[in-house]
Amino acid sequence: MTPRHTPYDGSSKLFQIGLKPLDAHDWIDADVHLLTYLDAKDQVMNRAPHEVFVAEAGTEAAQGEVLHLLADHLPQRFPDTYHRFGPQIDIVPAFRRVRMDAPFLPPLLIAAGLVQEDLVLMRKGDDGWRLSAGCVCFASSWSLPEKFGKALEVIHGPVPGFSAGTRNATIMDRIFDNLTPDQPVVRWNWSVYGNDELHHPHISPPHRFDDGIYLRLERQTLRKLPVSGDILFTVRIYIDPLEALNRREDGAELAQAIAAQIEALSPEELDYKGLTVEKDRLLKRLGEIAG
Incomplete structure (x- = not known):
């Protein structure tokens, strides 16, 4: 398939915050791969539930707030995909029926079973905003249990330019503090991997x-919850083979843009992205696509 999104065109710079206002109508992205993603979530949750779900005691109400927010949003945004009947939601293309009041299941876990996005709750405390709950099945080279309960600056500690005391860390705290329920925001990040595992x-x-x-x-995306005051962080993963650039009319230009950004990375940034060893092979292939 031809790539739908191309943030590597230069519009979303690596190692920059790059948050932009988001129309709440476009908060969640459901596409033709919905069933594949939900099946993959089921497999991960069944195989390693403690690796993909964490929650502090006292976050149940905020988790429920997320579930009800999604239950209201999805049938309106995607009426051909989601049908709601009271506490029950049918996901038509996925042949699924989800009960919002399923006993013994955390609401955030139920919510994550509705969408392709991973869901994380951030809560303000004495040490700043911390990861208080999350269902993350498709983490990109990080561990949810290791980040659980940690403050924002600690979570971002390994990222070059985002550790405690940096300007970016200060800006991120300020953004979280000033976020309002009526204005969600969005940013893109991208990497180059050697496989297509979600x-x-x-x-x-x-x-x-x-x-x-x-x-x-x-x-x-970041969205402040109006009742609890917590912030919901969503992450939607898209994976495209590099060769798919050949199917776009602007593929050569995109390859050039990716190459320029890889070349501009510092040694620390290149290492963080895991590209130190394969940089030359990647640039060679990008050059071939660019013609």
Whole structure:
């Protein structure tokens, strides 16, 4: 398939915050891969539930707020895909029926079973905004249990330019503090991986491209919950083979844009992205696509 999104065109710079206002109508993105993603979530949740779901005591109400927000939004935004009948939601293309009041299931876990996005709750405390609950089945080289309960600046500690005391860390705290329920925001992140696995939580060694080269995109949104005051962080993963650029009329230009951004990375940034070993092979292939 031809890539739908191309944040690597230069519009979403790596290692920059890049948040933009988001129309609430476009908050969630459901597409033809919905069933594939939901099936993949089921597999991960059944295989390793403690790796993909965490929650502090006292977050149940905020989790329920997320579930009801999605239950109201999805049938309106995607009426051909989601049908709601009281506490029950039918996901038509996926042949699924989800009960919002399922006993013994955390509301955030139920909510994550409705959408392709991963869901994370951030709560303000004495040490700033911390990860208080989350259902993350498709982490991109990070561990949810390791980040659980940690403050924002600690979560971002390994990211070059975002550790505690940096200007970016200060700006992120300010953005979280000033976010309002009526104005969600969105940003894009992207990386280059050597496989197309959705579930990729392990902190991998430098990527090897022996099995192919894939563009891994993250569409990230932040939305303040009006009742609890918590902030919901969503991450939607898209994976496209690099070769798919050949199917776009602007593929050569996109390849040039990716190459320019890879060339501009510092050694620390290149290492964080896992591209130190394969940089030359990646640039060579991008050059071939660029003609």
